[in-house]
Amino acid sequence: MSEVLLNDEPESAQAMALGTAELAARTERLEPLYDAAVKTLFWGFRLGAALLALGIVAALVKREPLGREADPIADVIAMVRAGHASGIIDLAILWFMLTPVATVIVVAANFWRLGDRRYALLSLIVLAILGVSVTLALNR
């Protein structure tokens, strides 16, 4: 991201262009954060989709009907270990749901690493709020 300033530009236009250049540089400084967030979302979706496909194939092969209600989180791992297709599908759904939570952790860690303590803290507040929701699901 770069731009060339022309000498004959009006002063106000140069001020605006300078502002944009600084903002572009500021955004570029977050490159490690962007890359880490993209990787988390990319692999989160891929692994979730793989789990979902595995669960669907298992349900079709075993002719196993799916429940009308996702199992409590505490039971999902046991269901997967027992080889139940419904457990694998529940795990896939939870995996998809946890991917944005993992992204918030990655974003917070990268803000901290880049020395932006304020936004690291704000990201942790977001994480804490999402944690309330996750805790409700864990206590079902």
Add this chain to the structure above:
Amino acid sequence: MDIVYSLEIGAVAAVAAILGSMLGLGGGVFLVPILTLFFGIDPKFAVGASAVVVVTNSVVGSTNHLRIRFTNPRLAMLLQIATAAGAIAGALYGVLADPRVIYIVFGAVLVYAAVSMVVRSERQVTAPPPGAPDSLQLGAAFRDPAIKEDVGYIPINVGWGMGVGVGAGVISGMLGVGGGVVMVPVMNLLMRVPVKAAVGTSTFMVGMTSVATAFVFYSRGFIDPTLVVPAIIGVFLGGQIGSRLTRRIKAQRLALLFALILLYLGLSLLLRAFGVEMPGQA
């Protein structure tokens, strides 16, 4: 697995995603009314399914927006505090609420969306106010491929944005929609964030907002895998088709048709709240 039922839900979800993608509203806006009105599905299960679908859609969509730097992570995290808190409050109310309340609120949102679609006026905001204060370090820039230039901006009215964000979160939590319907215009018109950055930031936020909703609905047993699985697949495929169609067809040309569909669904939900069923509905 009931293959026929799954295919039906998948097809309906795909149609919802095509419509939502062409209008930039997301699939949930159409998915919940169609599932409740035409399949007779309990609105709470429809909302739960929609919330999970919105999460997966956001995961896919955010990847692209982050790559091209349309997403502003600082702005997203700041506003997310308000929308996530609102979403939990909305979802906690939604899981306990009388279904008629959900019908009324959803119906009102759809009627509002239909009317605003017809009278919509798009305002392009592309430059930061010169010398604008940026004490929160929220200013950012992205390369706009359409004009091949860097576009810088500094969000303003942040407090108002967060205030409206709470409301957007409550609606999102109650109805299982992403909240982008509210947050994109708020960021663009109120906070002076360029449309592309507003959409990129909103897409990223919507996933986190819907996660808050989805886990609350999960905690009350309103996540039905027989509904969620085909809906995820249908919305994913429909979203791909919708984005391709959007490039070929000017969605604005179909605005009136889309507005009529929204109006029909909205009025149907409002009537359903008072026990009136339109012909052909379940």
